[in-house]
Amino acid sequence: MRHGGIIAAAIEVLQDIETRHRPATLALKDWGLSHRFAGSGDRTAIGNLVFDALRHRSSISWRMGSDQARALAIGAHRFVWGSEVDEIERLFTSDPHAPAALSEEERARLEIGDLAGAPPAVMGDYPAWLDRELRDVFGDDLVPQMAALAARAPIDLRVNTLKADRAKVIKALGRLPVEETPHSPVGLRIAAGEGAARAPNVQADMSFKKGWFEIQDEGSQLAALLTGATAGEQVADICAGGGGKTLAMAAAMQGKGQVHAWDADRNRLGDIHERVQRAAARNVQIIGGGDAALLAPLEGRMDLVLVDAPCSGTGTWRRRPDAKWRLTEKSLDDRRRDQREALAALAAPLVRPGGRIAYVTCSVLPSENDGAIEAFLEGHPGFGVRADLLERLPALNGVALPARHGLLLTPLVAGTDGFYVSVLERRA
Numbered sequence: 001m002r003h004g005g006i007i008a009a010a011i012e013v014l015q016d017i018e019t020r021h022r023p024a025t026l027a028l029k030d031w032g033l034s035h036r037f038a039g040s041g042d043r044t045a046i047g048n049l050v051f052d053a054l055r056h057r058s059s060i061s062w063r064m065g066s067d068q069a070r071a072l073a074i075g076a077h078r079f080v081w082g083s084e085v086d087e088i089e090r091l092f093t094s095d096p097h098a099p100a101a102l103s104e105e106e107r108a109r110l111e112i113g114d115l116a117g118a119p120p121a122v123m124g125d126y127p128a129w130l131d132r133e134l135r136d137v138f139g140d141d142l143v144p145q146m147a148a149l150a151a152r153a154p155i156d157l158r159v160n161t162l163k164a165d166r167a168k169v170i171k172a173l174g175r176l177p178v179e180e181t182p183h184s185p186v187g188l189r190i191a192a193g194e195g196a197a198r199a200p201n202v203q204a205d206m207s208f209k210k211g212w213f214e215i216q217d218e219g220s221q222l223a224a225l226l227t228g229a230t231a232g233e234q235v236a237d238i239c240a241g242g243g244g245k246t247l248a249m250a251a252a253m254q255g256k257g258q259v260h261a262w263d264a265d266r267n268r269l270g271d272i273h274e275r276v277q278r279a280a281a282r283n284v285q286i287i288g289g290g291d292a293a294l295l296a297p298l299e300g301r302m303d304l305v306l307v308d309a310p311c312s313g314t315g316t317w318r319r320r321p322d323a324k325w326r327l328t329e330k331s332l333d334d335r336r337r338d339q340r341e342a343l344a345a346l347a348a349p350l351v352r353p354g355g356r357i358a359y360v361t362c363s364v365l366p367s368e369n370d371g372a373i374e375a376f377l378e379g380h381p382g383f384g385v386r387a388d389l390l391e392r393l394p395a396l397n398g399v400a401l402p403a404r405h406g407l408l409l410t411p412l413v414a415g416t417d418g419f420y421v422s423v424l425e426r427r428a
């Protein structure tokens with residue numbers, strides 16, 4: 001496909017997302033199925049343009065004076081990909097599959113592209129109804145913090161130390177520009193691409209198939225390390241999902257002790273079996289999901305319970321930009337309720353005296369973070385917050401933002417997705 005056709009396709013997909021409230025990945029998949037002639041490079045270019053338009057939806061709409069799909073796609077080309085206006089115009093006139101030519105007004109808006117006078121929610125590309133809560137956490141850094149959450153994310157890998165080390169994986173992926181992550185001692189990074197460039201498919205490499213690494217954001221790696229999971233411990237991961245943190249803890253424990261994996265939704269455990277096998281994580285016990293009675297044998301015995309809580313996902317907006325526009329007050333309330341329930345009803349009974357609960361979210365909203373911890377501590381006076389979190393990872397000094405009961409990682413400061421971590425200890 002020529003580039004005018006790519007823009008036309010991106011407009012079609014953005015329209016589908018908007019009118020049918022569909023997740024972006026599904027809308028893109030559907031488009032691919034009904035346009036089988038499009039090659040994989042074309043699909044990547046369309047996907048990149050759609051995702052960048054969604055990442056910057058508010059600021060593009062402000063600049064273009066419209067939030068229609070066409071304005072978003074053209075605006076993303078200009079303001080995110082940095083194309084010159086003449087170049088965009090040429091793409092439109094040289095390809096019969098391109099959308100209708102630019103109007104006078106569109107041309108003028110693309111030329112000016114001014115955000116002067118725009119409110120913070122527009123400059124930082126986030127839903128305005130979250131203004132107050134986000135300002136509470138970021139204060140004067142609100143706009144730069146949120147703008148960093150609207151940028152593209154790199155591909156981060158976690159080296160599986162049960163099978164490999166960083167040098168071995170770097171060598172295996174030799175043809176790719178792989179670098180060590182700055183904070184996680186087991187992380188590697190491939191920088192985010194630009195424009196229509198295709199991201200490398202690292203999962204096709206033999207080293208992935210052999211279980212030498214997993215794809216995992218550096219923030220998620222750090223959260224797993226901050227739990228302090230240590231060789232020989234009994235650990236329950238009660239929001240195990242696909243097993244990202246289960247596997248990270250199992251490796252940090254050098255395969256010794258046990259990680260018991262459970263999830264409220266047994267379907268979410270779908271991938272974990274294959275991943276555990278590939279990683280040779282012999283200390284992982286998948287105890288199933290859905291039925292809380294399966295947790296009964298662990299009661300009062302766990303050195304550590306990880307609650308990698310269901311949350312709004314505000315910290316992952318770099319990777320799932322459509323989710324930020326779909327988030328509602330109702331769904332946020334539902335997640336807050338799940339978080340409180342997971343901590344009080346599921347996690348607390350499993351911890352032995354002297355044991356810990358690590359509470360993690362991929363959210364930057366205080367009501368899901370410190371707020372959940374406060375609600376828990378109110379009803380559980382036998383638990384207290386561990387203040388020694390950074391001693392486990394001194395490299396995070398100055399990189400993690402202090403929160404009242406834990407710490408916060410953000411793309412602006414740590415270069416990771418947004419993550420909150422708090423560790424509680426059962427003292428009585």
Ligand SMILES: C[S@@+](CC[C@H](N)C(=O)[O-])C[C@H]1O[C@@H](n2cnc3c(N)ncnc32)[C@H](O)[C@@H]1O
Pocket residue numbers: 220238239240241242243244245246263264265268308309310311338339341342346
């Ligand atoms: C953030 S995801 C887990 C991601 C996973 N730990 C990883 O690192 O790949 C949160 C998980 O919590 C589960 N969950 C939802 N409601 C829950 C509840 N009330 N109690 C426990 N887990 C819940 C969800 O099914 C989901 O798999």
